[in-house]
Amino acid sequence: MQPTLVRYRILGLMCSLAMITYLDRALNGNAKKPIMEAVGYEEKDYYLLLVAFQLAYALFEIPTGWLGDMYGPRKTLLRVVLFWSFFLGLIAFAGLPLLGTPISIGFWSLVVIQFLFGAGEAGAFPNISKALYQWFPATERAFVQGTVWFSSRLMGGLTTFVWILFTVGFGLDWRVTVGIFAGLGIVWAIFFYISFRNKPSDHPDINQAEVDLIAIGKKPAQDSHAGVPWRHLFSQPNLWYLCGMYFCMNYGWYFLMYFLPTYMKQAFNIQPDTSLGYQLLVALLTGSPLLLGGIACVWGGVLSDRYIKATGNRTWGRKLFGILGYAGCAMAYLAAIFLQANPYLLITCLALVGFFNDLTMGPAWATAQDIGRRYAAIISGSMNMIGNLGAAISNYVTGVIIFRATTDGKVASYGYMTCLTMYAVAYGIGVIFWYLTDANKPLADD
DSSP states (O other), X not given: OOOOOHHHHHHHHHHHHHHHHHHHHHGGGTSHHHHHHHHTOOGGGGHHHHHHHHHHXXXXXXXXXXXXXXXXXXXXXXXXXHHHHHHHHHHTTBTSBSTTSSOBBOHHHHXXXXXXXXXXXXXXXXXXXXXXXXXXXXXXXXXXXXXXXXXXXXXXXXXXXXXXXXXXXXXXXXXXHHHHHHHHHHHHHHHHHHHOOSXXXXXXXXXXXXXXXXXXXXXXXXXXXXXOOHHHHHTOHXXXXXXXXXXXXXXXXXXXXXXXXXXXXXHTTOOXXXXXXXXXXXXXXXXXXXXXXXXXXXXXXXXXXXXXXXXXXXXXXXXXXXHHHHHHHHHHHHHHHTTTTSHHHHXXXXXXXXXXXXXXXXXXXXXXXXXXXXXXXXXXXXXXXXXXXXXXXXXXXHHXXXXXXXXXXXXXXXXXXXXXXXXXXXXXXXXXXXXXXXXXXXXXXX
């Protein structure tokens, strides 16, 4: 009997969710100006909202990862998506009176909303990782993780293009565009609840041959983890190295998500009367680090899995591509410092940062599964929590540097030069953490 292919439908669900998460969070890099104008603040103050989002995203990673391990990703992801879609939709009401009252959503209300938005999104990727662990054999882990991250980067890279197309090309109000973004999450949640099951054997469309294929190399799945060995898990140096590696990645990468659109507008001298065609071209260039990174996500996952199949060496099958990727990021950022005067060479260097960074995504998340096993969501959540603490710190430090380097709405070149140097150093430290991480040393028995 030939196995059915239900697992690839599940992969499609997870990829579409990854796309929505990045569409929604990349909104922060494009809607700064109208949101700040609505509440009477300057665009350079927006970094505080980014810090609020990223801090909440980090703090709620482990709790929602634990919920995924405890109750399964079906209920947890449904909660995650509906919760964050609601608070994303609230952003569309910035500066407007609520329900006919004199009370309106001001700047500090937006900080709270962004915090809750981040809390809602927390746990999405750890629970995606848990779902993939349940639905795919061990031999395909890095490939499916790379495919999910390709989807996220693809949408993140296209968000600036979509934003300009909707707001400039179609003439939609920015509030309507935000509402459309929020509504996509609700539509996805409906399809997900109908189509997904926590365990392959519970799905009505799967046959036994595919269930057996998925189970190769794994012990029977546990329904819950009431007795999670928290102290044992978090006392393992291997987990510390994994988290340190991801801290360095996010510290250096989130500039491409939140600050690059503004940087490119300045580099390419985008003015209000600039033609739509030129704006869309710059939007695609701005998204190139994520678009190129999406391709690298798949390559990194495939190469990692093939290396392990060919050599049997899981340790170097994961860390080799991590080390190469981080070293490439550091060199590309350093090159960008000396090429700031030419916007095309500058964006080429930053696109290479996106490529080399995402070469490591499949191996990184597969490593979390390799060492986490039945606690895959908790370990993935821990890694992502520390990573997003790095992003929160980076957003704050970057925001302060750019704030102080801004005069008459323009950031002095030394501000960006300082930031790029800082990111290169972070990736250099990350190389060390990758070298210390061992995917062949699980934190607990399965």
